[in-house]
Amino acid sequence: MLSYLHSFHAGNFADVLKHSISAHILNYLIEKPKPVFYLDTHSGTAAFSLQDNEAQKTQEYLNGIAKLWNLTESEKANLPGLVTEYIDLIKTFNETQALETYPGSPWFAKEILREHDRMSLFELHPREFKTLLQNIRGDRRIKAFQKDGFHACISQLPPKERRGYVLMDPPYEVKQDYKTATQTLIEAHKKFATGTYALWYPVVDRYRIDEIEQDFIKSGIKNIQLFELGIQADKEKGMTSSGMIVINPPWTLMKQAKDALPLLATLLAGKNGRYRCEQLVAE
Numbered sequence: 001m002l003s004y005l006h007s008f009h010a011g012n013f014a015d016v017l018k019h020s021i022s023a024h025i026l027n028y029l030i031e032k033p034k035p036v037f038y039l040d041t042h043s044g045t046a047a048f049s050l051q052d053n054e055a056q057k058t059q060e061y062l063n064g065i066a067k068l069w070n071l072t073e074s075e076k077a078n079l080p081g082l083v084t085e086y087i088d089l090i091k092t093f094n095e096t097q098a099l100e101t102y103p104g105s106p107w108f109a110k111e112i113l114r115e116h117d118r119m120s121l122f123e124l125h126p127r128e129f130k131t132l133l134q135n136i137r138g139d140r141r142i143k144a145f146q147k148d149g150f151h152a153c154i155s156q157l158p159p160k161e162r163r164g165y166v167l168m169d170p171p172y173e174v175k176q177d178y179k180t181a182t183q184t185l186i187e188a189h190k191k192f193a194t195g196t197y198a199l200w201y202p203v204v205d206r207y208r209i210d211e212i213e214q215d216f217i218k219s220g221i222k223n224i225q226l227f228e229l230g231i232q233a234d235k236e237k238g239m240t241s242s243g244m245i246v247i248n249p250p251w252t253l254m255k256q257a258k259d260a261l262p263l264l265a266t267l268l269a270g271k272n273g274r275y276r277c278e279q280l281v282a283e
Contacts, residue, residue, distance in 0.1 A: 006128075006171075010048035011061030011102040013268050014242035016068070017229040018169065018200045019108055020086035020260065021244050021253070025165055025196055026112040027085065028250035036117045037164035038109045039156055041149030041184075042171065043121040045131040046106040050099065061102060063231060065090060067268055069099045080259035105167055106132070110139060117141060120156055122149035150184045158192040166192075169200040178208045182215045189221050189247060196248045203241035206234045216245060217281055224281040225249045227257050229264055230274035241274055254279070 009015070029036045050061050068087055071079075076087065089111060093103045103111075106121050113119065121136070121144040123129045129146045136142050145152060153166060168185060170177045178201070185197050203209055216224050230241025246253065257277045265273025 006044045006048070006104065008054045008058045009060050010055055010104070011050060011065040013060075013064040013229060013231050014200070014202065014239070015102070016064045016086070016264060016268070017227065017242055017261075018244060019089075019103075019105065020082050020264075021227060021246070021257070022105060022165075022167060022198065023086055023089055023108050023112065024082055024253060024256055025198065025246070025250060026109055028252060029163065029165060029196070030112065030114060030117070032163075034163055035161045036113060037159035037161040038113060038117065038119045039153060039159075039164065039166045040105055040109070040119070040121050041153050041166070041168045043106050043123040043128075043132055043144070043149075044104045045123075045128050046104040046110070046121075046135040047093075047131075048102045048104065050102055055102075061099075063268060065102060066099060071267075080256065080263060082256040082260040083264065105169060106136065106142075109165075110136065110142065113141065115141070118159070118161065119143070120145070120152075122147050122152045124148055150180055153184055153188055154191065157188055157195070159195075162194065164192070165196045165198070167198050167200075172202060172204075175208075178212060179215075182212050185247065186215070186219045186221065189219075194248065196246065196250070198247075199245045201243050201245070202239045203228070203230065203234060203243065204239050209243065212245070213280060216247075221247055222281055223248055223283040224279075225254060225257075226276060226278045226280045227261065228274065228276035229261055229268070231269035232272045233274065243276070245280065 119142045123132050225246045228241050228243035232240045234240055261275035265275040
């Protein structure tokens, strides 16, 4: 199935979580001078117009980045570092004071990483891949492949840099994706045990997330953290929360998330906001 298009969902509350955490991981990795490898298994197009029909049809960004963008300058001045870092990057992506565009995960990596770092992007959807190529053209650090990112992830590891970040953000169109994602990251860790990995997931059926957590707990992998951000309590239909499971996270991430996620939950959803910051498996 290749019907999923992220343009309907760009900038929503799930993107706020995913991209703020990813940006922090990348900024942490470049603190050391040695090169970094970034792999994105489900890249999308790397850029979205919030004025296009698809974004306007759902207007999910109004429940996400727009609420942060519209804060007053004094309110923004008191935000935790994780959120400030994220908003500043969105400002860089938009050429005017208006919130008109939103970046995808590859853009965050493209913006943060340095000249001697390297990126591999995978996107199977024909239309999305064509647009991705247009949005990354001219950047010699990047190689893009129209392939299944689950399988390609394993083939790329371990990277020659021996330092890296793998982001897995599947569309979960097929229910098997939950299990496939978990199994793939466990296998990837066997090949590249020192890498940092992040798996994004939607909370639609909570039992599926419980199964993912148990699979990672039983995997034998150490140092796994879990972060969730939601706009309402779990219910039978629709995505109410989303999460990131991070293997080998930066030592700074847990504190940053504990500072940021309670506030983000309130800013995006008021009293209905939800969050989790947990050490799923100890170091």
